[in-house]
Amino acid sequence: MNNERINIVGAGLGGLAAAIRLAEAGRPCRLISLQPSERAQSVLAEGGINAALDLMGEGDTPEEHCADTLKGGVYLADPNAVAGLTRGAPDIVRWLAGLGVPFQMENGGMIQRSFGGQKKRRTAYARSSTGKALMTALIDAARRHEASGLIERWPHHAFAGLTVEGGVCVGLRVRDAWTGEGFALPGRVILCSGGLNGFFPERTTGTVANAGDVTATVFAQGVRLANLEFIQYHPTTIGISGKRCLISEAARGEGGRLCVRRGGELWYFMEELYPELGNLMPRDVVSREMTRVVRREDCEGQVYLDMRALPAEIWARRLSDLREECRHYLAIDPAAELIPVEPGIHFFMGGIDVDANHRASLPGLWAAGECACQYHGANRLGANSMLGAIYGGQRAADDLMAQPGLDAGEPVSLGILPPMEAPGDDAFALELRDALLGGLGMLRDAARIEAALAAVDALAARADTERCRNRLALGRAMLLAALSRRESRGAHTRTDFPERDEGFRKTTVISRRGDAIAIEYRAIPEEVEA
């Protein structure tokens, strides 16, 4: 045993779960984030967290949760990792309840609701702000270990790069965003830095603070990425000033129906096209069908969410925040009126390539949560993201603790470092977004993706900072991954290759070799009996 202090980058659900796990085992860590945990994207998660607790008496099992997750991800996820996730899920929800999370109860016991792509009611929830309720509980749980000194908060610090010696990650560099002072922090690293929203400003439901810079930086340092072409467009978002705002899948889980006007009447197309799961088909399917119906000549080009038939009790007890949001942003009362909705970028299934223990390609580095590529395959099921972040954070911490540690060391000041951002960065980000969206929309083909690559390359001359160059390289990598996968699967729809091709039932592995980006494919691991 040594007293190495582990470095965790990101203080959302994944980072907090990892930090608490380490602290409970008596291992010290630093929790490094640009903003406090209260500002993390995890607080936005609404609908709930999946676990086969079978509280509704439907005979639900972790095996069934696993099967649904693999099917929803169109068989691109690691079946062994997902089996671990779904087996671990019930204990995670019990642990959260033990931390005082106010999960919805009825008749004295917790209840669960329906979510997309799942036939059983498996989603535990706290009205329509489950992420916020979970985060509050984990922040309190972490605070106990902050008081003991095991968790050391490094707030307002930006990640500046990994410290790599002899092909091993032995620490990282951070920069205090308030003072400009840089520090080299020794110790192994767990990245929980979130998705790539910053590549699509104003177009995602996530937070702008998840800029994607951590992923872009470690990619430049040679860390492998995976499955970047799989970007989830959530079916029900609304445009608000500066971003897409999510209307939770819980809206449909509680009875909301998608419709479009056809011949003067409302056509509930999902129910007709998919009689079994209807409005609760996986998100990739729903978003694609929405895109198709708005293009039909016999339909008026706007999809609506119809929640008018929901009982007052459901609004009051389960969807109060959602109703308030619609009133606030759209001046629409969803209990009385139709909500106009459109698909919007919601989740990045791809990211840092990790194994079932959340080890990245660089020894000494782990990644969990949305920044990592794990569990969700080609399409994430609703209410699996918070589960994946917590389980992943815990699993990374466990695996790290099972390995020999590094010699402890103290932080070393690097003096005042120049800011990583430059004045033109925000304008550059908008141009990069527009270039990328040309090739990474919901419907893709080779011509569009190649045009997008040309547009990205045209920006190269203006990428005059390291940050912009790293972002440009990651943007190219996303497009190259989309170009190489000549099939349609999950969130990746190629109109020039509309069929699924089992030859592509593989993980896209993306590496940077000097200035070149290599795309390779790796077989999905065989299922091992538990």
Next chain:
Amino acid sequence: MKARFEILRHRRGAAESRWQRVEIELPDENATVATALAAINARPDLKDAEGAPVGHVAWDCSCLQKKCGACAMRIDGVPRLACDTRLSELGAGPVRLEPLKKFPVVEDLVVDRTAMFDNLRQLHSWLDREVRLREDQVDVAYEASRCLQCGCCLEVCPNFMPGERFAGTAALPPLARLIEELAPSKKEEVYRLYTRRVYEGCGKSLACRNICPAGIDVEKLLVNSNAIAVWKRMGKR
């Protein structure tokens, strides 16, 4: 729409702040103060009323939908979230943007809210044991869970100053979530801390009543926590 602002600019480490007048054309009729600030920062060529470059305006921002509390600032003198303030509701302007005044300013509209988080640590705001909530506790726990730790309530409070004994309303929701479920060995200590640092410091001005961007019913939480920690009335068993 044309938006006009007066922004209190503060360079890092500078002794003084100065007002800067900025105008910007915004395509979005529903633009908020947050989207206006983002638009200003996406225009490195923008000049202020005196013809000088506006430069990057520092402000904290994360969710843009009033769920994270990052962008709390004084807007026309009132502490609010920039992402929850539509320009159309503010009149012809110029709209005055200032950092929260109760906290040390870091740069422009960014302030150091560390004191708020320190208070929660000093108040032992955590659970030492596994709990099992009853159905009748869920409402209070949910309401208390919604606090953003934005600091707007502290900004308007006549009794709160960072570093002083009164921890302010921002300490209340996190404690209210746990206070009925504390481990027996810890109860008295936290009740004592609560009484001394929250209950006794509150002047009942209720200035915080309608300021919370999350719309938390602070009075309900206060009454509930007072009943348990100060008056030792326990909930039904």
